[in-house]
Amino acid sequence: MTVNAKQIFVNLPIKNLQTSKAFFSKVGFTFNEQFEDETTTCMVISETIYVMLLEEERFVSFTKKEIPDNTNYSEAIVALSVGSRAEVDEIVNQAFAAGASKYNESQDHGFMYGWSFADLDGHLWEVFYMDESAAEEAAKG
Template sequence: MGLQAKMTFVNLPVKDLNKSIDFFSKIGFEFNPQYTDKNATCMIINDNTFVMLLVESFFQTFTKKELSDAIKTTEVIMALSAQSREQVDEIVNKALEAGGKASNDRFDHGFMYGWSFQDMDGHLWEVMYMDQSGGEAV
């Protein structure tokens, strides 16, 4: 068996850390205060997956590459699984109410249902529910 990381940390640059924390808190995410300061916070996705929200100037210290403007370009789409179709709608609606922007329209393939939004910095987030009871892939 190949490499299996025990934990996953995704790093995203943000313009205003406090606004980002407020936005994601309204959706229902929690943060680890041990890894939170004026430059960064650790948003908890689950027990083994985390998103580090890093102020752009701090993020820049980790790379020699120019930062992309997520409002204009896309480098990654964060995809999260939900426990039900209703939870998909609940998460995206909370994101929109908190100031996020609509991304793609809802999709429904029977066994898979999803919807997406853009956060305050234009990063794309897709939320989907997959019926594990034996639906067939498209």
């Protein structure tokens, strides 16, 4: 059997819903208020990709595991593919202006360009652009 998921919902624990929502709004994301209450919101990444931001008390109701301290540990890196190098820079610079921390310097591999930031709760975000035709050429050697 091959998995053919229609959508993805990434769930991330956050400390404060209003603070996180204000931050991600400044980065340029929107929210589906249909899936929002006083502890949770649904951030729209695309038509099929969403991030559920859940205050920590709500998040732990879904798991028996502890929430890691993202200042010292990495749970995951959320990587977003965008349409251009300029879009990478725009999103990451907006994140920095909204209070994000630098995680890595930008990286230019010719066919792929990316840049990283840590959000207000320490979650790692990688925004990248890949020129698929240049990637194919690089793979050919």
